[in-house]
Each structure stands twice: as structure tokens, then as C-alpha cells.
Amino acid sequence: MSDPNIPVEETQVAAPVLSAAPKDSGLQWFSSKAHLLTLSEGNLFLLLAIIIGMFSGLAVVCFRIAIEWTRLGLLGSALAPPPLRVLLVPALAGLVVAFLVQKFFPRARGNGVNQTKAAVYVFDGFVPFRTVIGKFLTCSLAIGSGQSLGPEDPSLQMGAGIASALGRRLRLSRDRLRLLAPVGAAAGLAAAFNAPISAVLFVIEEVIGTWSASALGAIVLAAVSSAVIMRSFLGGEPMFRVPAYTLGHPAELLAYAVLGVVSGVLSLAFTKIIAYFRPRLRALPEWTHYFQPAAAGLLIGFVGLRIPQSMGTGYPYIDQALHSQYTWEILAILGFAKILTTSLSFVSGTPGGMFAPTLFIGAMIGGAIGGLEHHFFPQVSASVAPFALVGMGTFFAGFLRVPITSVFMVVETTGSYSIVLPVMISNTIAYLISRKYQDVALFDLLAKQDNLELPSMEEQREQIVLRVEDAMRKPDLPPLQASDTLARALEIAETSTEEILLVRFPTGRWAGIARKDLHALASEHAKESQLREVLSSARLPILHPDQRLDDVLRFIQGHALLPVVSRAGSRKLEGVLSLPDILTAYQRAT
Amino acid sequence: MLISLILLGVLFVITAALAQTYHARVEGLVSEWFQKGNADLANGKPALAFEDFRNSLSYGPDNPEVQLRLAEALLADGRFTEARSYLVNLWDRAPGSGEVNLDLAHVSMQTGDVDQTIRYFRGAIFGSWEKEPALQRRKVRLELCEFLLSHRMTNDAQAEIAGLAADTPAGNGVLLEENGRLFLRGGEPGKALTEFEAALQIDPRQSQWLADAGQVAFEDGDFLKAEAYFSKSYRENPTNDVQASLALVRNVLGNDPFLAGLSDEEQARRAWRDFKLGLERLHNCAGTSKAGLSSGQSTSDLLPANKDAQDLQKRVNLRSLTGNPALRTEAMQFVSRIEDATSRMCGPGTGLDQALTLIEKRHEGNNP
Numbered sequence: 001m002s003d004p005n006i007p008v009e010e011t012q013v014a015a016p017v018l019s020a021a022p023k024d025s026g027l028q029w030f031s032s033k034a035h036l037l038t039l040s041e042g043n044l045f046l047l048l049a050i051i052i053g054m055f056s057g058l059a060v061v062c063f064r065i066a067i068e069w070t071r072l073g074l075l076g077s078a079l080a081p082p083p084l085r086v087l088l089v090p091a092l093a094g095l096v097v098a099f100l101v102q103k104f105f106p107r108a109r110g111n112g113v114n115q116t117k118a119a120v121y122v123f124d125g126f127v128p129f130r131t132v133i134g135k136f137l138t139c140s141l142a143i144g145s146g147q148s149l150g151p152e153d154p155s156l157q158m159g160a161g162i163a164s165a166l167g168r169r170l171r172l173s174r175d176r177l178r179l180l181a182p183v184g185a186a187a188g189l190a191a192a193f194n195a196p197i198s199a200v201l202f203v204i205e206e207v208i209g210t211w212s213a214s215a216l217g218a219i220v221l222a223a224v225s226s227a228v229i230m231r232s233f234l235g236g237e238p239m240f241r242v243p244a245y246t247l248g249h250p251a252e253l254l255a256y257a258v259l260g261v262v263s264g265v266l267s268l269a270f271t272k273i274i275a276y277f278r279p280r281l282r283a284l285p286e287w288t289h290y291f292q293p294a295a296a297g298l299l300i301g302f303v304g305l306r307i308p309q310s311m312g313t314g315y316p317y318i319d320q321a322l323h324s325q326y327t328w329e330i331l332a333i334l335g336f337a338k339i340l341t342t343s344l345s346f347v348s349g350t351p352g353g354m355f356a357p358t359l360f361i362g363a364m365i366g367g368a369i370g371g372l373e374h375h376f377f378p379q380v381s382a383s384v385a386p387f388a389l390v391g392m393g394t395f396f397a398g399f400l401r402v403p404i405t406s407v408f409m410v411v412e413t414t415g416s417y418s419i420v421l422p423v424m425i426s427n428t429i430a431y432l433i434s435r436k437y438q439d440v441a442l443f444d445l446l447a448k449q450d451n452l453e454l455p456s457m458e459e460q461r462e463q464i465v466l467r468v469e470d471a472m473r474k475p476d477l478p479p480l481q482a483s484d485t486l487a488r489a490l491e492i493a494e495t496s497t498e499e500i501l502l503v504r505f506p507t508g509r510w511a512g513i514a515r516k517d518l519h520a521l522a523s524e525h526a527k528e529s530q531l532r533e534v535l536s537s538a539r540l541p542i543l544h545p546d547q548r549l550d551d552v553l554r555f556i557q558g559h560a561l562l563p564v565v566s567r568a569g570s571r572k573l574e575g576v577l578s579l580p581d582i583l584t585a586y587q588r589a590t
Numbered sequence: 591m592l593i594s595l596i597l598l599g600v601l602f603v604i605t606a607a608l609a610q611t612y613h614a615r616v617e618g619l620v621s622e623w624f625q626k627g628n629a630d631l632a633n634g635k636p637a638l639a640f641e642d643f644r645n646s647l648s649y650g651p652d653n654p655e656v657q658l659r660l661a662e663a664l665l666a667d668g669r670f671t672e673a674r675s676y677l678v679n680l681w682d683r684a685p686g687s688g689e690v691n692l693d694l695a696h697v698s699m700q701t702g703d704v705d706q707t708i709r710y711f712r713g714a715i716f717g718s719w720e721k722e723p724a725l726q727r728r729k730v731r732l733e734l735c736e737f738l739l740s741h742r743m744t745n746d747a748q749a750e751i752a753g754l755a756a757d758t759p760a761g762n763g764v765l766l767e768e769n770g771r772l773f774l775r776g777g778e779p780g781k782a783l784t785e786f787e788a789a790l791q792i793d794p795r796q797s798q799w800l801a802d803a804g805q806v807a808f809e810d811g812d813f814l815k816a817e818a819y820f821s822k823s824y825r826e827n828p829t830n831d832v833q834a835s836l837a838l839v840r841n842v843l844g845n846d847p848f849l850a851g852l853s854d855e856e857q858a859r860r861a862w863r864d865f866k867l868g869l870e871r872l873h874n875c876a877g878t879s880k881a882g883l884s885s886g887q888s889t890s891d892l893l894p895a896n897k898d899a900q901d902l903q904k905r906v907n908l909r910s911l912t913g914n915p916a917l918r919t920e921a922m923q924f925v926s927r928i929e930d931a932t933s934r935m936c937g938p939g940t941g942l943d944q945a946l947t948l949i950e951k952r953h954e955g956n957n958p
Contacts, residue, residue: 051594051598054598055601058605061605061608062604068612069612077619077645077649079641079645080641166594233609234609235652237651241651316644319651320644323675323676324671324672324674324675325672325675383675
């Protein structure tokens, strides 16, 4: 039975998964024998987050360099490589990648976000270090050879893997280990995108799904330290350089709304393509898995002969689109070609991420829509560049279903804050369209295809939260006052249907008397005794209408009836709540 | 933990070494493609140069020099919209760059945005230039003057030309002469002549400058000065053009009855000669016209002049012109009318006829 003297608002509720660990391990600085500098596990955890961030940042720097060197070695330094290389390199590299994945690194094939989520929710924070090595090698080769994939998702998983390995080595508690994977993931993503805010938001929005204070501090520290490392080695400039943008006329926002609609529809189509082909290719006999990346590479090579921009990460071409280097027709072709090549790479099981291709497709489609609108309505729409910029975020929001991250990502990767208004409008529209016509978000879909039952963060966000106001009812009679006499209380009890009578004290304190106890009190005390004298120490917890019923359930047991009072003053009774009322509310909601 | 920190240190050193090698390679690629682009641009292959610069930029996206050259390759290839985007980006980062402003002026010129063109030209004039800033600014100003003149924005052009002249070093005759030509085009022959004369003080025997000064004096109606400059120019370098100009000026000076310092007799003699020449031109033109008129034309333009001629012939002779300035003026006005009418019917006059036209124009409005 809970202590009735503890008010509800003093009760702290921990996140179900990422709760603070028991402070029992007492990890020490440097050595258990050296007691000079001893840190609590909480502080050590924050220090560890910084170290994880540094490790992840260094790993991502090496990874990015490895991709570039592979590309230079295999395809040459020109943006449009020689035709023979374009045709052969992705296919041959695909063979090697498939062999490595099938023989040595089977987990490198999967989606990094889901594998990190699986580490949190299924494997107690365990991410094999072999996966880190596998991702590094296979993704460097795949992306460097021109497969249409990006380095962000592998970076995220490498960060998670490094964090998990460090946590295991330090023998952290299970809860801490679970928390380490998203911390590492944020670090990996922050370094890959050079965007620590987006990385933090993404991990919260998509991996852990909750703003837990214990998790947030570590995630932020890891993301920041990782981004600092990355910037110190590869430069601190935003990923894309964009011309200055100003919103000319409010009507321009309509043009961006159109972009939101188109991006929403196309991101939906892209998701459907992947959802349809991926399980079918995976279901083919095992031996075909050795050749699927090579076949995809060959087809990508054919496309690359005419459209070399559709190969690899495509970052330089995004930059060009942002500088109005293509006509809207070319931009549209590039967008659709990238959808094709990325679908081929991804469904064939080639390791690599979808973030960079998503940005590419978004930029091209955005630019194409902008160019088209500018062609027909030059007075309404601005130049192509801002549309390409907004398109990146819009497609990202529609395809990956991370609406908040997508807004910050555009701002961070471009350093352009002025674009935020159109981005918000366009992203929201794309996100809503994608949500309406595709019940399951991409990451959840991929998890299901991989036979993983992971919690859907989107579903969690959308869950209806029942609150006290949904379950409380009006009392049949006004509450008793502390100054009322026992005789008056007995009189009221005769007319009330409640088993418990609530008593209000002038200080805002509340107490309760069971009807059956009232007669016993009357026999012990004089009938003219005031209630404040006979209920001197009794105190009921109080509730407020906006509190979650889930939280109330924890301590309502043991109280037959609780007062629901206004936050503006605890003397004002808004209603009453009992356990049966809560159960009725849950029944109604389902 | 200790092992982790040692590992971190090792990884840091390895990454630093890798990054250093990588950056060296990338810088090499930036430079390699940049040089190739410059060579292609110099060889008149802007499309190839543009691809080279793009390659270079993919390794050094923040390199403003490459961005500028890429924009210039795009400009040379006629891809103004694409060039503009890069230039605007560069301008945002360095709004005071003379080169970027100049390129943006060229783009705006191509897109027909006059205000922007002028704004960017001025940005280039007052912007910073790495090499030979004074010369670059002068070039830009000259270009702006040309632009303003071509858009008939004479007042703005005159202000710019004045600014140009003010910034011109006194010892450079070529630049002074250039200023003079611009003043001339801007409708300020007086200022043009000042510039030419300043240039001639540096090199008094420069035949072209002498000819230019003569031309300005001629257009300003100062035929005496024009004659002096043309004759000097002809002495230094006897060209047909100067010879023709000199002959024309001498014809004017030799036949102008209103020239200052002439005696009354000389004025009468000149007016009488001009009158006779006018009549001759009238008769010749009328004769030619009757034979060669097309269906749409008529000799009606000549009829009033012909009538006046008959009237004046009765009154005008050498004696009546002597001591009668009013009659001299009337006779010369008649000559002017004849020249106008015959020019329309038979084409502009040459030689003495051209001189007579100039004489009349010179004294237009001054006649009683």
C-alpha cells in the first residue's frame, strides 16, 4: 500500500526501458584498486558517452575516408567516371560484398536503425563488434563502388556497436548497456551528417521514442563529442552550401505545399517498391544472395552510363541542384533514376544506408517541382535552389517518417535557418500523406520483414493517452469541511451514495472517511467534535485532471476514492476518481 | 577503461594520419582539375572547363576561386542562370569582391535586369581586387559607361565618365584619350576636348589624338581649332580620313561669310559665292530629279525653293550684299533651305555643299 502522505506530483515516473540503473556497481576510475578518483556510475556514464562519441567520430572519419578512397581507386576522380568502370565496378564489387556478407558478416546486411532498436529492446544492448567491422568493410566497398546507398545508417550502427563493445568491456549494468546503443547511434549519426541536433532528435524520435533525462544527457554528449571529432578532421562546414533564401511572398508557401503533396506521394511509392521487392528477393534461394548485389550493381551500371549522378551517395550532385545547375526536366529524371538505383541496391541486400539517397531524391524532386512551378507561375515560386533544399527535408519526412528530425536536418546540413518555414509546411504535408496511405512506417516494415517485433515509435507517439479527466466523475454531494461536526457528517452520510466521504481542510489538504468508520468515530468522540479534530493526521493524495491514468494506477490501489482538484488551487474539487472509474475509462477507450 | 583510453589514443593517431593523407590527395585533386579547367577555358572550351571545375569543386566545395572560375566557365558557355546561382553564393560570402560583382553584372546584363547590372557594376568598381585594382576598376567603369550609353542613360553615363576622368592619372595619354572619346559619346564635346588636349600635352605629335581633338572641335563648331588639329595630324600622319576632314573644315572656313574678323566686302563676296553655289545645286538636283524620280516622289519639295530663288535672284548680287548684313543673312538662309531640300531629293551634299550646310548649322539661331 502506498504512502497516503506522498502527493502525486512528487512521484517520479521512470521510462519503462531506459530507467536509471541501481547504484550498486560502483565503477571506478582507472582501476578498482586505485580509489583516488572514484566516479559514481551516473557520472561515469556521462564520461563514457563522451568517449563513445570520440570513438564513433574517429570511426566515422575513417569510414568516410575509406569510402572516398575506394571510389577514387575503383571509379576515378571525375564525377562522370569512364563508361567501362561504370558498368563493371558496381557489379564486381557487388560480388565481393555479397561474399563477405554471406560468409563473414551476415548482420551487416540489415538496417542499422532497426538493429540498434533490436539491441535496445531484444538483446539487452548487445551489438556484436563483428557487425561494426562488417559494416565498415562492406559499406565502404559498396558505396565506394557506386551502389546507390549512403554512409549514415552504417555510421549509426557502427556507433551503436562501438558503444556496446565499450559498455560490455566496462561490465555496465543491463539497463546502462541498453542505453548505450542509442548513445552510440546518435554519435555515429552526428558524425556522418555533421549534424548533432538532428542525430539526437532522430535517435529520440526513432530509436528510444522518449525524452528521458538520463538518456538525453548521454546522447547529447556523445553526439557533440562525435561531431567535434568529425569536424576537426574533415572540416566544420555544413554538408551543403546553399544560396541565401528569403521568402518573397506568402503565396510562395502554396508552391511549397504542392511540393509537400508530390513528395508525399513519391515517398509513398518508394516505400511500396521496397516493401514489395525486398521480401521477395530475400525469399529466393540462398545461393542467389551471393549474386543479388552484383546483379543490382550491373543494372545500376547501365543506368549510370547515361545518368552517372544516380550512383553512389550523390552528395556533389545535391550541391549542384542546390545551385540551380540543372533544368527541372533533368532534376526530375535524376530523382526517378535515383529511386530506381537505390531500390535496386537496397532490395538486393547490399549493405548501406538510405539517408543519403533519400536526400538526393528529395533535392531532385524538390528542384523539379520548383522549376516546373517557376516555369508556369514565375511570380509565385522562387528559383529552383530553395525547392531542392526544402525537397530534401520533405522527402526525408515522408519516407523515413521523422517529421521533427527532417526539419532540423535541413537547417543543420545547410546552415540555412531562413528556409525553416517552407520546410515545416512541406514536411508536414508529406508526412501526413505518407501516414495516411502507408499504415506501417518504413523502419517498422523492415523490422517485420526481418521477423523482429520492435516497438513502433510512431505508434507510440500516436497512442491515445488517457488522463484523469477522461475517467473522473462529479461527486454526488459537495465535500465535507474540516469544520463540520461528526453529527453533520453522519447526516450527510445518510444521503450520499459514496462509500467514502471526502473532507476538505482550509489548507488544501484532503482526507477521507469511510461511511462504515463514521459510526465508530461517533462512538469514540462527542458528536459535536469537529472533523479536523478526529482526522488530524489523515491525508489523501490529490490528483489533477491532466495527469495520465497510467501514472495514477501506480498508487490508487489502497484508496477507494481520490479527489481531483484544480491546479489553480487544491481546495477546488473538480471531480472524484476510483479504481473502477479508471477501469471503465480503459474499457471505453478500447 | 585505461585500455579503452589507450585504444582511443591509437585510433586518434591512425585517423590523424589517414586524414592528413586524404586531405593531401583531395587538395591535389582540387588543384589538378582546377588547372585542367583553366587550360580548357583558355583554349576556348568552356563546356569542358565547366566539367573540370565541377570535378574540382566536388573535392573542394568551399573553394571560392574554383567556384568563381566555374561560374565564369558557365558564363562563357552561355549558361547564365546556372552561373548566377554560384555567383550569388559567392557574393553572399564576399559581397565586396570586385570580380564576383563584375561577373554578376555580366549575368544581369544577359538577363536584361538593368538595375541589378548597374548595382553589380558599381559593386565591382568599389569592390576589392587582388591584382591591379586601379586598372580593374577603370575597366569596370568603362564597361559600365558603355552599358549606360547603350541604354541611353546619358545622365548616369556622364556622371560615371566624370568619375572615370577624375580617377585617371594625369600622365597617361592613352587613358585621357579614352576618356575624351567617352565624353564625346556622352554628348559632352567640351569635356572631351579638354581630355584630348590633356593627352596632347603629354605627346603633342600623336596623330590620332590630334585627329580626335580636331574631330571634337569640329563637332563643337570650333572650325578654326579643328583646322589646326587636323592639319597637325595630317602633317604627322597623312591619312585620307584626316585629309577629308581637313578639306571640309577648310571649305567651311573659306566660305563662311559670318566668320569673325572678315571685312564687309569679304563677307559679301563669300555670301554671293555661296548663293551661286546654292542655285547651282538646286538646278542640278532639279534636273537629275526629273529624270530619275520614282513613282512615289515628286519635285514638289524643290518648288518653294525655286520660287524663292527667282525672287531673290532679282535682289541679290555682289553689290547689294555689300553693306547689307540682313540681305546676306537672308541669302544664306535661302542657301540652307536649298541644301535641306536637295539633300532630301538628291542625297546629302559633298564638298562645298556639305560645307555650306555646316556653315548654316553653325550660325543657326545666331542669325538676326
